[in-house]
Amino acid sequence: MAGGGEQQQAHRAGVYKQKNKGHKHGKHRTKGEIERENKGRASVMVLTKKQRKDQKRMDRRHKANQLRRNKKDLVLTQKRSLGTRDGPPHLVAVVALHAGVDTQAVTQLLRAEGAGGKVRTEGGVMGDSDSFGLLLPRFKQRFVFISPSTADLYSLLDVAKVADSLLFVLDSKVGWDSYGDYCLSCLFAQGLSSHVLVCQGMSTIAVKKQAESRRGLLRLAETRFPGARLFPLDSEMDSSLLLRHLGGQKQQRLGFRSRRSxxxxxxxxxxxxxxxxxxxxxxxxxxxxxxxxxxxxxxxxxxxxxxxxxxxxxxxxxxxxxxxxxxxxxxxxCPAKGDRExxxxxxxxxxxxxxxxxxxxxxxxxxEAEVDPMDGEQTWPTDTELLEAEEARKSKRVIKVPKGTSSYQAAWILEDEEEENEEEDDESDDDGGLMEEGMEGEEEDGDSQGAGSGCASEDEEEEEELEEEDVVSSSGRGQAEQRYDEHMDETDEGEGLQRYREARNNEMFPDEVDTPLDVPAKIRFQRYRGLKSFRSSPWDPLENLPPDYSRIFQFQNFDRTRRRxxxxxxxxxxxxxxxxxxxxxxxxxxxxxxxxxxxxxxxxxxxLLPHEQKMSVMHMVVRHHPSCTEPIKSKEELVFQCGFRRFRASPIFSQHTSADKHKMEPDLVATGCLLGCDPQRVTLKRIVLSGHPFKINRRSAVVRYMFFTREDILWFKPVELRTKCGRRGHIKEALGTHGHMKCVFESQLSSQDSVLMNLYKRVYPRWTYDPYVPLPWIRREGAEKMDDMKME
Known part of the structure; x- marks a missing residue:
């Protein structure tokens, strides 16, 4: 090549070279052609989708920044106005968390001259002798200090609802006592505003042990107040630093307080x-x-x-x-001109x-809503209804009456007995929760006839034996035990034992009741019905409402009205x-x-906001508090703290699920939040009838002990059955006249299985709202006495 001087020729494709078709882009122009023709120029009226998307993204970003800036400015304005001339004074509540601390010593240091403030006693709360107003010209702020008594729990909670800051006073050794921990639990459940931790007596501890004591208090405070600072308060210099921190700390926002004056x-x-x-x-x-x-x-x-x-x-x-x-x-x-004006x-x-x-x-x-008694008035009964009423009047029931009783008096005795039976059923069905349902059949047997009287006599004999044992053992008691027994209420102790036994029984056999022997099951459980599926089976929320529901108000959409x-x-x-x-x-x-x-x-x-004074049915989502271990029955009177309101009511407890029906259950004393206002929320009570299969033949079995009459079996035949092992079935036919029935299941049963039938009834809360709540019975002095007796 180098020597010959020949030139290399390029390759040429042959006739058999594959030629691919060009892209058919249609009649429209491609993006590349449009960009080449426009040469970078964009139309003012027509923008591409990408440009519009970018503009929307920028608008959303600018809008979010503006909202964030407005909220920040609002928070800064509220913070700067608190305690200044344009806003209300900074309200500080001094709360003692230990019986050994002295809140008066704290207030004396805060009002001392070395703290830099000027005391105005007329600026305090006249209902509290320890309250006072404090002016700080150096910080251009003003404070109002109030010392609520922790012995009165309601007063403490009321002050904490409106206080801007809470000044918790701790003991230098143990921090807080048992009653102080109880007060903190109530304050946290209600909603805690801005707070500061202060300890007294740190200067009295040896210098070498002060750092260790401070670290111990901080570890204890971390359990309740994560990341909180601990301020010593033993001198006027400490009080000056504390006042400066109070005036500049971040304010916690409470929703129920910030939305209302x-x-x-x-x-x-x-x-x-x-x-x-x-x-x-x-x-x-x-x-x-x-x-x-x-x-x-x-x-x-x-x-x-x-x-x-x-x-x-x-x-x-x-x-x-x-x-x-x-x-x-x-x-x-020399006051400023604006101040003089x-x-x-x-x-x-x-x-x-x-x-x-x-x-x-x-x-x-x-x-309450005004009720027109003529709203439910019906038209004149038809001839058929009159004929049925006449036949019902002629078919009278034969009852035993005292000798010499007239027919008129006998009619009244009959109605009274029916009313009493219905009231007993209502009390046994509605007053208690699941703990009471487990003993429901036994209680009714004892009320209606003498079936439970033998049990009652046995209980009385047991009580007499216990009393005799108490008398014998009382002679050997010590003085400490006698003092302990003086504060013991035997009635409350017996009620607590009964509740405990019912709760334990319900854990073992949830919702199970016994079928009565003397009353037909179709009459005893006539208000109950079976459901194919608890989640999806329909239940009309407007069916058979109690008369009290006509007095309450109902929102068409509670959340929308609330937002508006x-x-x-x-x-x-x-x-x-x-x-x-x-x-x-x-x-x-x-x-x-x-x-x-x-x-x-x-x-x-x-x-109050509009509609806040009107009566309706409120639903709350709660969780039990660890300090309460006793079971609470449904419809037992409790005290509620809901925002600024405090009232007594008898609630019913139910499971909070995503379905449109909720099963009633008892719960513990709890804390939580308001869920909504809906009178049409369906709360159902469940009872479980149980039977024992004693003859099993593949998928069929003969079940007994669930019913005791043939009529009851035919009455509950459409209700579905289930077993504890998960089998499902139905009643096929009744065998004999003593409550035996033949049942068919989807698969074979085991001899250890139990046949169950679920029945449901809708329950309603009682109209027991009472805004007048008596003073709480818990007092710090009483708690101290109980602690002393426990130590002895």
Whole structure:
């Protein structure tokens, strides 16, 4: 090649070279052709899909950034307004978590001159002698300190609902005692606001052991307050650092508090006498209550109802502005111009009517729906119905009556007995939960005839023997045991033992009841029905409702109404603004409210949203608390703390599932949240009838002990059967007249299996709402005595 000088020729394809077809792109132009023709130019009116998508993504990003910035600015505004001149004073509740700590020593250090504040006793809560107002000109902040008594649990919870910060005082050695731990459990369940941990007596510990003691307290505090700081409080310098931390800490938001305007009463006066009622009449024995305090949360409207915690709902007549008892003055020698103007204006207009209620716009105190007794009236009965009634009247039942009883009296005796039987059935069915259902048949046997009387006599003999043993052994008791027995309630102890036995019986045999021997099963269980599938079988929620359901209100869509009302409330800017010191005139208030405030208990007012005073059926999702080990039956009276409301009611417990029906069950004392408001939620009670297969032939078996009459077997024949091993079947026919029945199953049974029949009945909560809750029985002094007796 190098020497010859020949040139290499390129390869040429032959005639048999494969030629692939070109892409048929149709009549439209490709993206490449469009880009080449436009040369980078884009139409103003027409954008591609990608460009529109990019623009939407940018818009969403900008919108999210704006919402985030607005929320951040709102939080900063609320934080900066708290405790300043434009907002309400910073309300701090001092709570002792141990019986050995002294809250008065804490308040003395906070109000000392070395802390840098100026004390205003008139700025405190008059119902509490330990409360006071504190001005900090250096930080341009103002505080109100209140020391609720932990012995009164309700007062502590009421103050914690409105307090901006909670100052927990711990012991330097053990932190908190058993009662303090109980108070913390209640506060956490209710909703805990911003809090600070303080320990006393750290300076009294040796210097070498202070670091170790502090680490031990921090480890204990981590169990309840993860990541919390611990402040020592033994000097005025410590109190100054504590006040600075209180003024700048992050505020925890509580939903039930931030959406409603609320007031902690600073001053209260009462004018007794007859006042005009909300229905146009007069309410004797009531008067007008004038409550002064700072508006917190949301603007207060005069036409809205107010709820006094622990006392009920009331109406406002007017709102007055009053001079601020805790004005923020930066310098006592030379106040600012704005402060002098504010003081002069306050002196000139000490009391001025801000707004008055409009009778046409003021919300009514109506809590129950008005019932028309003629709504359920039927037309005149037909001839067939009259004929059936006449035949039923002629076919009278033969009963035993006392000698000399007339036919008229016998008719009344018959009706009374029927009513008593129905009441007994209702009590046995509805009053108890699953624990009570397991003993249901035995209780009814003892009530109806003498079948259970022998058991009752045996119980009495056992009780007499126990009493004799107690008398014999009492002579050898020590003094400590006698003191322990003095505080023992034998009645409560016996009831607790009965509940424990019923709970254990229900764990072994859930929902099982015994078929009575003296009453036909079709009459005893006539209100129950069988379901093919508990999840998918239909149940009309409007079927056979009790008469009380006509008095309650029902929402068409509770969640939608809730969102709409909260959105309207968030946009409302009318009424007394947050931070104003106002006086509310509340009408038709009983004297007991004033007496409660004079006794030293706090008075908390909250403005109600629309429809909050109306009665309906509420559903709550709860979980049991570890401290409560005793079983609680359904329809047993309990005390509920739901937001600002505290009331007594008798609830029914049910499983919370995704189905439209929920099985009733007893539960423990619990904490949780509100699920919704729906009177049409179906809660079913289940009972289980059990039988024993004693003749098994492949898929068929003869079952006994479930029923005792042929009529009962024919009555419950359509209901499906199941076994504990998972077999399913049905009743084929009755054998004889003593309750034996032939049943067919999907597969062969084992001799150890049991045949079960599930029956269901809808249950309703009792109308036992009571807003007046008595004082709690738990007291710190009582708890200390019980601890001492246990130690002895």
């Amino acid at each position: 609320h007031i902690l009463a600073q001053r209260v006066s009462y004018a007794p006498g007859s006042t005009e009622g909300h229905m146009g009449g007069t309410a004797t024995g009531a008067g007008t209550l004038c409550v002064s305090g700072y508006v917190r949360g949301r603007p207060l409207q005069v036409n809205r109802l107010v709820h006094i915690v622990g006392h009920g709902d009331f109406q406002l007549s007017q709102i007055d502005t009053a001079s601020d008892p805790l004005p923020l003055i930066f310098s006592s020698s 504010m003081q002069d204006e306050g002196q000139e207009t000490a009391v001025r009517v801000l707004m008055e209620a409009d009778p046409n716009l003021r919300e009514s105190l109506l809590t 009302i909260l959105a309207e409330e968030a946009q409302a800017e009318e009424g007394a603004m947050v931070g104003w010191y106002v006086t509310l005139h509340i009408v038709d208030v009983p004297l007991s409210v004033m007496e409660s405030f004079q006794a030293g208990r706090p008075l908390v007012l909250v403005s």
